Amino acid sequence: MNSLPKSILGRSGLDVSKLGFGSMELRGTDHFPRLTSRQAGTLLNAVVDNGINFIDTSPDYGYAEILLGEHLAQRRSEFFLASKCGCPIEDVEVPHDRRKPHDFSCGNVRAGVEQSLRRLRTDYLDLVQFHLSPSRTELTSQDSIAELLKLKDEGKLRFIGISGTLPHLADHIAMQVFDVIQTPYSLVERDHEELMHQAALNNIGVIIRGGVARAVMVKDAALINDYPAFLQPGFRARRQLWQQTRVEDLLQGMTVMEFMLRFTLSNPDMNTTIVGTANPEHLLANVKVAARGALPADIYAEACQRFPKSPATGLVV
Numbered sequence: 001m002n003s004l005p006k007s008i009l010g011r012s013g014l015d016v017s018k019l020g021f022g023s024m025e026l027r028g029t030d031h032f033p034r035l036t037s038r039q040a041g042t043l044l045n046a047v048v049d050n051g052i053n054f055i056d057t058s059p060d061y062g063y064a065e066i067l068l069g070e071h072l073a074q075r076r077s078e079f080f081l082a083s084k085c086g087c088p089i090e091d092v093e094v095p096h097d098r099r100k101p102h103d104f105s106c107g108n109v110r111a112g113v114e115q116s117l118r119r120l121r122t123d124y125l126d127l128v129q130f131h132l133s134p135s136r137t138e139l140t141s142q143d144s145i146a147e148l149l150k151l152k153d154e155g156k157l158r159f160i161g162i163s164g165t166l167p168h169l170a171d172h173i174a175m176q177v178f179d180v181i182q183t184p185y186s187l188v189e190r191d192h193e194e195l196m197h198q199a200a201l202n203n204i205g206v207i208i209r210g211g212v213a214r215a216v217m218v219k220d221a222a223l224i225n226d227y228p229a230f231l232q233p234g235f236r237a238r239r240q241l242w243q244q245t246r247v248e249d250l251l252q253g254m255t256v257m258e259f260m261l262r263f264t265l266s267n268p269d270m271n272t273t274i275v276g277t278a279n280p281e282h283l284l285a286n287v288k289v290a291a292r293g294a295l296p297a298d299i300y301a302e303a304c305q306r307f308p309k310s311p312a313t314g315l316v317v
């Protein structure tokens with residue numbers, strides 16, 4: 001087994017591998033091809049066999065929770081499991097250019113967590129995160145946080161968190177109720193870097209998504225057209241930023257994916273980055289890269305100089 005670097009996830013105290021696993025790519029809906037049960041079993045067991053001990057999922061990720069329950073319930077003690085709440089608990093068809101409507105009422109928060117427990121075939125979640133960055137007002141007006149804390153008292157979850165982005169993330173940190181935040185961050189999307197630092201100063205765990213920029217830097221640009229319309233402008237802006245910035249002298253034999261992932265892993269405020277993949281070869285490549293750890297300090301410093309901290313995209317999603 002590769003020895004992946006680890007980090008303590010803020011006040012939760014969970015000792016997580018810095019490379020986590022995002023299960024959204026297993027959703028088997030929209031433009032994500034559905035893996036067979038056998039393929040999913042091979043992939044998910046490889047996640048745990050390779051020392052990844054933090055897995056992120058959501059009721060929004062189609063079949064992902066079901067596949068995790070089917071293949072990893074027997075190995076529940078070997079990893080930390082995070083899901084989301086506020087998502088629709090029934091399958092909801094929405095046009096490709098819209099987000100599914102989310103509902104942070106107590107009833108839907110509770111129903112979502114209980115559904116996740118059934119699908120994941122477990123009696124507790126290590127972490128439940130409010131999905132889609134609801135505002136403080138949206139959360140407090142419906143007593144949603146109190147409901148999550150009740151579920152915690154009932155032993156159904158251990159820690160609470162929020163998937164937060166601008167403009168609400170500063171507020172989420174200031175509320176001092178969340179053990180953990182999950183936020184997008186990469187070399188080409190450094191918009192949340194200061195807030196990640198604020199979170200870390202407050203002993204709030206920091207989970208990164210988008211840490212390899214959803215691979216749109218290395219895949220064919222035309223693939224961006226397959227994503228929902230509301231994601232496309234941000235992807236194009238980040239791709240353009242990548243193409244405009246000179247990096248050849250920094251790569252020093254690394255692939256673009258290695259450079260991207262190790263940049264994310266170099267951020268001292270990040271505890272785990274949940275890279276998503278449905279491809280076992282990509283998984284193993286990511287594990288190998290993560291085992292190499294942070295970029296050399298001089299390369300990291302130079303990359304920080306060349307890529308702006310706050311790209312003026314205003315397109316955080």
Ligand SMILES: NC(=O)c1ccc[n+]([C@@H]2O[C@H](COP(=O)([O-])OP(=O)(O)OC[C@H]3O[C@@H](n4cnc5c(N)ncnc54)[C@H](OP(=O)(O)O)[C@@H]3O)[C@@H](O)[C@H]2O)c1
Binds near residue numbers: 024210257281
């Ligand atoms: N809280 C939220 O609102 C939210 C939103 C989005 C995602 N997430 C979570 O974050 C996780 C990560 O998703 P993300 O959207 O942020 O994307 P990401 O991890 O930056 O990138 C995922 C993409 O990178 C590709 N990839 C991964 N490793 C690769 C490699 N070695 N070589 C080439 N391509 C590679 C994957 O394709 P292949 O399958 O082909 O490898 C996938 O398309 C999700 O699974 C989910 O758990 C949360």
